[in-house]
Amino acid sequence: MDPIARWHEYMRTDDPALLDALLADDVMFQSPAVHTPQVGKAVAFKYLRAAAQVLGEGGFRYLDEWRAEQSAVLEFECVVDGLQVNGVDIVHWNERGLITRFKVMIRPMKALHAVVPRMSAALGMTPAPAQPS
C-alpha cells in the first residue's frame, strides 16, 4: 500500500503498531523547533507519537497534499492552546515503502511557541525556554 495511505490510516486509528510498521530503521525526524535531526526508529517513533498527541487534540485535519516519486508534502491545520496551527509534514520513503525522513514545519510563530513546550512535556523533557539565546 502507498506509504501516505498507510500514514493516513495510522493517523485515523492512532494505532502505534501501524506507525512502527511504517518507519525505516534509520528514519530521521526533523522537528519544527530545532535544526538537529532525531535519528533512528526508536527516537523518531517517540517524537512522532508526541507530535500526534500534541497536535491531535484540537480538530487536526489534512488540507492538501503534493506528491513526488518517493516523497510527499501534507499540509495540516489544528488548534493548540486556542491558537490556530498550520503546518506541513514532508515525508520521504524508500523503495520498500518505509519512511526514511519525516520533517515538520509550523506557522505562525505564536503557534510554534505554543507547540514547542507542549512537545517537550509530551516527550517527558523539561520544557526548553521558548526563545533560547
Place this chain on the structure above:
Amino acid sequence: MDPIARWHEYMRTDDPALLDALLADDVMFQSPAVHTPQVGKAVAFKYLRAAAQVLGEGGFRYLDEWRAEQSAVLEFECVVDGLQVNGVDIVHWNERGLITRFKVMIRPMKALHAVVPRMSAALGMTPAPAQPS
C-alpha cells in the same frame, strides 16, 4: 510558461517586473510569522520582495519540489545571520497561471526568530518583539 518555471526565473534574475507579471490581483501572501494573510497584489509584492532580500543573502537554493495540478511546494535552504534556515514556499495559481496564494513556513525556531525582525526591517516596519504576548 509554467508558473513555477516563471517563479524560478524571477528568483534567478531578481527582476521585479517578472514578479509583477506573475501575481494575480487578489493574491494572498501568508508569512511564517503571523496568522493574518496579506491580501492584494501591491502588499504581496512588497512582502515577497522583502522575503527575497532577507533570504537571498546567504546561499539561497531550492532543494526539492512537489506538484499538484494548480499548486506546488518548493523546499529551500539559506543562511541568515549565520543560522541555517530551512523552509517551504506553498504556491497556488489560477487557470491563467497567475499566483493566487503564496505561503511560507520556516524552521527551525532560531531561524524564524532571526528572519522575522529582518523581514520587519526590510518592510520598513518597527521590528515586532519576537515573542508577543
